[in-house]
Amino acid sequence: MTEYVSPFDERVRPAQPLAQRPGQISGLRITLLDISKNRGAEFLDRIETLLQAAGAITARETKEIFSKPAALDLIDHITKVSDAVVEALAD
Amino acid sequence: MVAEQHIRSGLGGLAPELSVSGLTAQPETIRSLAAGGCALLLFVNEECPTSALAMRRLGPLCQGWESAGLSCTAVFEDPLEVAIRVARRNGWTGRVVSQPPPYQTSRAYGLISVPAAFLIDRAGQITGSVTGWDQPAIAQLIQRAAAITGTTLASPEPAEPLRKPGCSSKSALDPDIAAAMNASTNSDEIEEMFERGWTDGLPVVPPTADRVERMLGSYPGATSLGAVPPAMGEATMERLAACAVLAGCRPEYFPVVVAAAKAALDSRFNLHGQAVTTQPAGQLIVVNGPVRHELAMNSGMGALGPGNRANLTIGRALRLMVELTGGGMPGTLDRSTLGHMGKIGFCIAENEEISPWEPLHVERGFAPEQSAVTLIGSDAPLSISDHRSRTPEDLAYILAWAAASSWSTNWWPLAEPSVFIICPEHAEMFRAHGWTKRRLREFMFDAVHKPARDLRRGETTPFVHRSDGGAEVRKWASPEAIILLVAGGEAGRYSAVLGPCTGMGFEIVSAEVEPR
Numbered sequence: 001m002t003e004y005v006s007p008f009d010e011r012v013r014p015a016q017p018l019a020q021r022p023g024q025i026s027g028l029r030i031t032l033l034d035i036s037k038n039r040g041a042e043f044l045d046r047i048e049t050l051l052q053a054a055g056a057i058t059a060r061e062t063k064e065i066f067s068k069p070a071a072l073d074l075i076d077h078i079t080k081v082s083d084a085v086v087e088a089l090a091d
Numbered sequence: 092m093v094a095e096q097h098i099r100s101g102l103g104g105l106a107p108e109l110s111v112s113g114l115t116a117q118p119e120t121i122r123s124l125a126a127g128g129c130a131l132l133l134f135v136n137e138e139c140p141t142s143a144l145a146m147r148r149l150g151p152l153c154q155g156w157e158s159a160g161l162s163c164t165a166v167f168e169d170p171l172e173v174a175i176r177v178a179r180r181n182g183w184t185g186r187v188v189s190q191p192p193p194y195q196t197s198r199a200y201g202l203i204s205v206p207a208a209f210l211i212d213r214a215g216q217i218t219g220s221v222t223g224w225d226q227p228a229i230a231q232l233i234q235r236a237a238a239i240t241g242t243t244l245a246s247p248e249p250a251e252p253l254r255k256p257g258c259s260s261k262s263a264l265d266p267d268i269a270a271a272m273n274a275s276t277n278s279d280e281i282e283e284m285f286e287r288g289w290t291d292g293l294p295v296v297p298p299t300a301d302r303v304e305r306m307l308g309s310y311p312g313a314t315s316l317g318a319v320p321p322a323m324g325e326a327t328m329e330r331l332a333a334c335a336v337l338a339g340c341r342p343e344y345f346p347v348v349v350a351a352a353k354a355a356l357d358s359r360f361n362l363h364g365q366a367v368t369t370q371p372a373g374q375l376i377v378v379n380g381p382v383r384h385e386l387a388m389n390s391g392m393g394a395l396g397p398g399n400r401a402n403l404t405i406g407r408a409l410r411l412m413v414e415l416t417g418g419g420m421p422g423t424l425d426r427s428t429l430g431h432m433g434k435i436g437f438c439i440a441e442n443e444e445i446s447p448w449e450p451l452h453v454e455r456g457f458a459p460e461q462s463a464v465t466l467i468g469s470d471a472p473l474s475i476s477d478h479r480s481r482t483p484e485d486l487a488y489i490l491a492w493a494a495a496s497s498w499s500t501n502w503w504p505l506a507e508p509s510v511f512i513i514c515p516e517h518a519e520m521f522r523a524h525g526w527t528k529r530r531l532r533e534f535m536f537d538a539v540h541k542p543a544r545d546l547r548r549g550e551t552t553p554f555v556h557r558s559d560g561g562a563e564v565r566k567w568a569s570p571e572a573i574i575l576l577v578a579g580g581e582a583g584r585y586s587a588v589l590g591p592c593t594g595m596g597f598e599i600v601s602a603e604v605e606p607r
Contacts (some may be wrong), residue, residue: 002280003172005303005333007289007415009324010175011114012187015154065596067364 017022022084026055031082035066040088092562097405105200106132106211110189112171116467119164119188125213126161128240131232132154134207135186136168141224145206145533146181148247149229153185160240162186168194168205168261168538170188174284174544176287183308197262202256208232212239215295223257226250257550289337291414291435296463298333306332306342309607310349317356320363321425322418326352332375338436339400346604347401348408349462351376351438354466354602355409361597369426372592373433374413374470376406377576379452380462382569382604383440384496390442392580393514395472395587406436431471439578445515446577447522454528455601461605467574468592469510478516480585483524484534486517491535494500495566497590501551506568507591509601511535514586532570541568574599 022028025032031053032044048058063070078085106121113119124130133149146165153163163185167174169188178187190196200209203222210232219235221228230246237244279591280297284290289298296302303312312329319326327351333349334459355362355374365372378388397403412590413419421430442451443459452463477495480486494506513521521531544560555564567573572591579585 002297003300005298005300005329005336006152006172006175007330007337007411008296009322009330009416010172011325012184014157015184017158063292067368068361068596070365 002004007036018062025051028056028083029059029081030056031059031061031078031085033070033078033087034060035070035088036063037066037088044086047088051086066090092547100140102422104217105197105215106130106209108581109166109188110199111166111190113170113186113188119186121215123581124162125215126185127157127162128213128242129218129236130162130164130211131156131236132164132166132200132209132211134166134168134202134260134574135177136205136258136261137173139555141255141389142206142259143181143475144224144252144255145208146178146183146251146268146284148224148226149270150178150181150183150185152245155182155245156233156236157185159242159244160575161236161244162468163463165186166190168197168272169337192261193261193266194262197260202260203258203263203436206257207260210236224255226251226253228297230586232474238303242327247517250441269589277598284337289415290325291411295337295411298336298595302336303332306335306340306345308342308345310345316349316352319356319412319417320419321367324414324416324418326356326416333414334411334415335404335408338411339404340408341400342523344401344405344408346607347382347386347462350464350602350604351405351409351466354410354464355413356602357409357600357602359598360411360466360468360600361595362417364595365592365597366413366427367424368592368595370592370594371427371429371431371434372468372595373431373437373471374409375433375467375589376438377442377451377465377467378405378440378462378604379450379465380457380572380604381460382462383443388440390440390578394439394442394578394580402440403436406433406438408436409435410434416425426574433471439512439576441576442515444577445518445581446542447518447526448528448575448577451574451576452601455599457601457603463601464604465599465601467508467510467599468595468597469508470497470592470594472512472578472587472589475586475588477586483521483531485527487526487531488538490517491538491566494588494590495539497588498593499550501546501555502593503546503547503552503564503566503590504568505566505572505593507593507595507597508574509567509573509591510574510589512576512578512587512589514584515581516578516584517586522537528575529570532573532575535573536565538568538569540564544552546556577605 034040167189174187208221212218219232233244233246281294284295310328314328316326348528386401387403419425456465477489540563543555543558543562543564546555
């Protein structure tokens with residue numbers, strides 16, 4: 001049988017488990033992360049209104065650029081001050 | 092219960108140890124597999140459709156089972172590389188191990204046919220088994236596992252067919268017949284590459300171990316150049332060499348491929364963004380220095396077209412690394428709306444000998460006698476015909492305004508690089524009049540501007556919206572956004588502009604081509 005070298009990285013990596021979902025919104029500190037995509041802020045405005053109406057305490061943060069991961073400092077900050085985060089992805 | 096009749100319960104024996112190879116450095120043992128509570132072994136082989144059915148039905152559940160304490164392992168009666176491919180094709184998300192002929196592990200478990208599932212508890216006892224595909228029996232086996240682990244475990248859906256007979260285990264065959272079955276039955280290697288998914292859609296050169304070894308030469312195969320986005324597969328030199336073989340490279344091209352991969356994986360290049368964007372962006376490789384001649388690259392007639400093996404295959408090797416090792420295949424993680432032909436391969440050698448200017452790599456800090464590649468995220472070429480300009484000013488004006496609609500008609504200014512490939516006859520016009528690269532770049536930058544009010548139709552930039560209506564807005568944010576190269580045949584007045592890849596925040600990255 002011919003032996004080939006695969007171009008794929010064949011390692012089977014376990015899926016990352018999803019973070020636990022909060023049971024309720026009221027009283028939660030929720031950060032809304034704008035990734036700097038066109039009109040993402042408008043979408044977040046609407047989500048923020050709905051979250052506040054449901055009793056959440058909201059904060060807004062913005063990624064420097066949509067095409068790169070958020071800075072580690074920003075991720076650290078969000079995890080320290082938030083119970084949950086909403087990220088607006090598309091334009 | 093009918094299902095109960097199909098479960099062989101309480102076999103009353105310790106599970107035999109595995110004599111297998113896998114992807115982990117440490118060999119899998121029954122104790123380690125059952126450490127979380129219990130272990131499920133699913134014996135399968137490539138030729139068996141019922142094995143495929145079992146993997147398709149159980150594979151998606153494995154991750155959930157693993158986190159609840161039931162490990163999940165497919166034990167193949169096939170070589171490991173075949174096992175990995177078949178497991179991936181069938182959506183198996185658990186472990187994959189392989190046993191060679193004469194299939195001692197299958198024999199130790201007394202297999203007659205596959206698929207065969209065995210449930211083993213923490214003490215190493217076989218607590219149940221199911222042969223063939225039998226959904227009710229498998230569901231009962233899983234619930235037995237749930238009772239052992241004290242957790243809730245999802246069972247496979249009761250979809251048709253509920254039951255399907257298995258196929259003969261290779262361990263139960265006459266050794267000669269088993270050996271014959273294990274031999275390659277695929278007489279067409281090229282078609283096999285398509286079947287494996289090791290292609291960009293065009294035929295490839297099969298990356299046999301011998302070819303990859305020749306491609307690698309003295310490079311250490313295990314050395315990694317880093318993770319290739321978007322799926323972050325590890326770019327070991329061996330995998331990169333496999334991509335170079337698949338692309339059709341000769342071994343002497345490999346140092347250029349390595350340099351291109353290093354530059355592409357530099358975080359400043361933001362390959363991740365470029366690989367997944369809906370934009371058409373390809374990764375242009377510009378080759379400079381003596382290596383162009385050493386590899387007989389084409390910087391002359393048809394420099395961006397067909398005909399030269401080095402130009403075409405070096406660019407293709409880099410793209411195969413992104414598509415295969417990095418998982419950036421169109422329709423999966425590559426979300427490009429249209430793409431462009433440069434995403435198959437996009438490599439050009441600069442015609443330094445005919446250029447009136449310093450070559451690109453010298454502009455970027457290399458010595459002329461060094462060889463280097465420069466990576467630029469880039470749109471497809473737009474040809475610019477000019478046969479009648481008689482002054483460098485007129486020609487520069489025509490070249491610059493041809494790019495006025497690149498990226499989008501009213502999207503001004505562009506901060507990202509637009510690459511102009513100046514053909515030799517056009518370059519000669521600038522040489523004859525003593526124009527430096529800098530002068531041409533600044534002239535083009537100054538030439539293309541419009542009042543903001545004329546750009547306020549359809550999509551435009553926030554900058555245009557913020558500007559006064561009468562304010563002049565330039566096409567480019569700075570002269571440095573205009574990259575100038577010289578290439579092409581000596582006859583014909585056709586230059587080209589390659590529009591930018593925008594919004595990626597990427598930098599142009601160069602890397603030296605280091606000799607082996």
